[in-house]
Amino acid sequence: MTMISPTLDISRSEEGGNVHVSERLLSCNEDRYQSELSLELHLEALKAKRKQQLEKLELRHQNGLEKRLLQNSLLTSSTEWILKSKIPQQSIRRNSENHKHHSSKVILQNLISNGVKAPRTTGTDSLGTVMERQRKPLPQDSQKAKEEADLAECRKQFRVAPVPEHVSKPLYDDLIHEQERLRKEGREQRRDFLLTTQKPFRLHKKEEKKRERLKEDMSSANKSEKTEPVCVRKPIPKAVSDHSFSEQLKEQEQQRKIRIHLRAQETLKASSAPIQRQEPSADRQTRSAQKSKSKMLGYLDQKLSFRPKTNTAVPDFDKLFQAFQQKAMEAAEKRDVTHCKPFQLRTSTLQPRHRSPENPQKSRDETNLKRSSSFGGLTSLSMDTLPTYITDAARKRSMAVRRSLELKDLKEQENAKWMKQHRIRSQAMSRAVAMRAKAMDPHKSLKEVYQEKLKQNRQADLERMKDYQKELKEIKTRVTSRPYLFEQVSQKNAKNNAERRYRNTLEQAGLDENFVRSKGETNKAIHVENESADEDHDSTESETQKSAGSGEDSVTNEEEKEGNVETKEEELC
Structure with missing residues (x-):
């Protein structure tokens, strides 16, 4: 019973470790679920904020449009007032302008309420449109007033409206930065959790154990040097010799394996995926599609009852090849040789086709004549077939066909010869033309120009290299000849x-x-x-x-010339 306790302790420790791992997995799943819930809540809050911001932006847009319309109307009213100050009937025109302004304002409000965007108009465009509308035939007395109004309009300076504030606010960028920050925080939290669950290596403990072992070895070595070891054999335990103990151990091991298997199945059934990935809407399948798919592909999950019998024995290919060779040799040896049977050619029974030549010498001389092919096929006929005689019309027809074919071959040969000669002549002519063109052309060929350019480039490269080497030498000599800084200071x-x-x-x-x-x-x-x-x-x-x-040189040159003339005269003689 003393040996049973360690195995039980080991099994209990393993069970405890499995339970601890399962608890840790459950806690991880709960943390992830909570983090997902918090993320969803945060996203909903962000969506609500974004909707509010968009509504505010729309209100600002509407206010800005109304302000611009008011400014345009004020500008038009000021220009009209300048014109009307010098023209009679001011009250009538003012009433009409107020009515127009009121009507334009009402039209714009209706457009905004219907959701139609008002076109952007600067000060210059609005003034231009108003002036175009108000261009009416004026009397001759009001021409001076019109000219003054035109001059006043030309002197005006229009400025661009400032950029609205809502354009420069990066709302979308703020949302993206917020999402990135939350994602990074979640990633850091998960990493910290994994680091807390991780069990790092502890090398200092191993080193301490090694030192303790070395100390023990040193102490044991010192003891062995001092005292001689006494060999004392321990008695063999009864459990080793007892067969029942080994059987008990086997049973316990089997029970432990069964327990582990059952526990693993239970945990598998109870467990779920840590992060359930939501498939996109395009990949999701309806229940009806899944059912039809399972019906159609249900045969793949069935266990097949038919199992074909396979020949497990491996054949001996060397023996099979030897047997095949022996059979082939026997078949080659047994093959019968073809024996020729006696036969009789009955050519003597045939009638003579041509008369015997009177002059045998003439027949010998006429050996160059062509052999007639009219009765050539009769010799190859068998005994069962009757001989066929060719008529004169068929013979003439065949001769005419043969003659036409020969003429056709002759024409083809002549055409081929003419084409060959024509090709040779054209090649010779093209060469001659090229040579003459080359002789007449003052420009050089590309090959010569290419070679000359190559030489020039190489020479330029060599000169450049020489200059570079020369400059390098000069720099080196200048550097070597220049004294050091402390020498320059002393000098x-x-x-x-x-x-x-x-x-x-x-x-x-x-x-x-x-x-x-x-x-x-x-x-x-x-x-x-x-x-x-x-x-x-x-x-x-x-x-x-x-x-x-130079005088001496001229005298010597004259003497040399006279000597050369004398030698030439002697040679001629």
Whole structure:
């Protein structure tokens, strides 16, 4: 009974773990259901807000339209007042204008109530329409007033109406941002929940266990070094030798498996999907469609009773092939050879078709004649068939057909020869024309131009590369020859010190820098004049030497020419 307790504890622990997992799944499902409900409520609230905002926008639109209509009417009334101040009959026109304004306002209100959008009209358009309507033939006395009114209209400055506020309000963008924020919050909540349920690895515990094992091994090694181990065998337990104990263990294991299977089935029946995905309206099927589908495809769910008998034995293909080869060899050996039966050609019984030639030599000479094909088919006839004799009309007809076919073949051959010669002639002519055109054409062919362009491009690339290499070398030499920054600073400081010392010495001697500079320039000019005189003297000497050398060269050239003439005369002799 001592060995039974561990297995029972293990089974209980497994059952407890399964129960804990099922409870956790249920809690997850409840949380997700609550989150979905909250999302639906939030969406409904957003929809209500959006409807209210749209209603407010419509009211604002209507108010803006009414304001614009009032402004247009005021503008028209002001222009009309300017015109009417200088024209008689003011009261009559005012009454008519008020009546028109009132009627236009009533028409616009009716349009808005019916749901028709009023067209957008700027100040200029409304004025233009009013003026067009009011263009009536005026008397000659009121022409000056009309001109003044036109000038006043031209001097007016119209401004664009400001953009309404409802256009710049991003209501749709706010809704989208709110949805994104809620989605991110839900995702973060689910991630946090998963992280809380997750069991991460704990490596420090493993390391502590390893250290404890190492310590135990070290202590056991020290003990073994100090004291020799005493081998004490434990007695064999009775449970090992008892057969009933093993049978009990097997029964318990089987019962545990059955229990696990039953519990799994129960949890499967009670469980549901964590997130039930709603199919789109297009993919949903009605109940009648599902029933008809299940009726039509019900045979797929049925278990088939017919099971064909299959030959499980695998044939030995090597043996079968050997047997097939043996049968083929036997059939080849048993095949009978065809034996020729004796036969008799009864050509001697046939009558002679042609007379025997009188001169055998002539018959030998006339071997080039064509063989007649009139009775050629009789030799191949069998004994049962009767010989057929060809008439003269059939023979002439066949000869005429043969002659016409030969003529047709000759014509086709002549046509083929003529076409071949024509093709050769046309090719030669096209070559000659191309050569002459090439000779007459001052332009070069594309191939030559292409080659020249290639050479030019390659040469340009080489020159560019040379210039690039040269510039690189110059840059490198400039960089290498340039002193470092600290050297430049030291040189600059040394130069400044030398200049300061030079100025101090000049001041001590009582001299000025301008005086020293003027003296240096005069000395330099004298030195340059001396150098130029020396150069002129050298150039005159070199010219005299060149003239003497050229005279000697001319003498030598004349002598060489005379020698060449003498050698030519000797060769001719």
